[in-house]
Amino acid sequence: MDGSLAGKLLIAMPGIGDPRFEKAVIMMCVHTEEHAMGLVVNKPREELRLGDVLDHLGIQAGAKLAPRQVLDGGPVRPDRGYVLHSEDFKSGDATQPIAPGICLTATREVLEAMAGEAAPQRFMLALGCSGWGAGQLEDEMKQNAWLVVDAAADDAIIFGGDHMGKWGDAIKRLGFDPGQIAGETGRA
Numbered sequence: 001m002d003g004s005l006a007g008k009l010l011i012a013m014p015g016i017g018d019p020r021f022e023k024a025v026i027m028m029c030v031h032t033e034e035h036a037m038g039l040v041v042n043k044p045r046e047e048l049r050l051g052d053v054l055d056h057l058g059i060q061a062g063a064k065l066a067p068r069q070v071l072d073g074g075p076v077r078p079d080r081g082y083v084l085h086s087e088d089f090k091s092g093d094a095t096q097p098i099a100p101g102i103c104l105t106a107t108r109e110v111l112e113a114m115a116g117e118a119a120p121q122r123f124m125l126a127l128g129c130s131g132w133g134a135g136q137l138e139d140e141m142k143q144n145a146w147l148v149v150d151a152a153a154d155d156a157i158i159f160g161g162d163h164m165g166k167w168g169d170a171i172k173r174l175g176f177d178p179g180q181i182a183g184e185t186g187r188a
Contacts, residue, residue: 005031005137007099009157010038011147011170014181020075023167026130027084027151027158029096029104036132039073039082039104041124041158042166050114050125053081057108059115069161073126081127083110084158085120099151102158122159147181149173 010026026038051066073082083105087097091113095105113119132140140146149170151158157166157173168178 005036005148007102007151009041009149009151009170011149011167011174013145013147016145021130024130025157025166025170026074027098027102029082029098029129031137034134036137037076038130039071039084039126040130041071041084041126042163043072044069044163045072045127048127053125053127054111054115057111059112061115065115068125069163071124071126071163073128074130076129076131078128080106080129081111081125082106082129083114083123083125085110085123086159089113089118089120089123101155102151122155124159147171147174 005028008028010024010028012021012024016022021040023042024040025042027041028036028038030037048070049066050068050070051061053070054061054066084098085103085105087101087103089095089103089105089110091105091107091109094107094109095103098104111125114123114125154169154173156162157170160166171178171181
């Protein structure tokens with residue numbers, strides 16, 4: 001599909017109208033004519049740590065790994081885990097390249113690797129994802145709900161721990177000051 005947003009970041013415009021996506025930054029993983037899927041990379045689940053998730057699955061998390069934040073990837077399938085990671089981990093066909101240096105794996109194997117010696121150099125776990133049906137994301141783009149930036153712009157936006165700063169940092173990658181972005185657009 002020409003114009004695919006897979007491998008790009010969506011940045012929510014102010015006043016998007018859905019509190020779940022207010023100031024969200026979404027790594028787009030799939031974008032076809034039939035559907036689109038991405039992971040919010042800047043909304044931590046305050047009540048949940050990576051050690052909690054791994055413990056629930058019977059995987060031993062080390063002291064350095066256990067306190068890492070788990071992200072709220074979106075409202076679709078909130079009980080399913082998705083791991084964005086560097087390309088130094090692969091799990092056969094279960095690992096999908098998303099952008100240069102960034103892959104997606106949603107298996108137990110990647111969680112076990114994160115807790116062991118074969119951990120990817122960079123990774124983040126999100127529970128749930130953001131999804132759109134045919135034409136839905138395109139309609140939102142026409143309504144100026146999202147800005148788009150190249151995901152390769154900065155690893156810190158995807159893998160960094162400063163979740164509060166990611167939205168502003170992503171906008172700055174476009175050459176704007178976040179204060180310059182208005183939530184409403186005029187109609188002539």
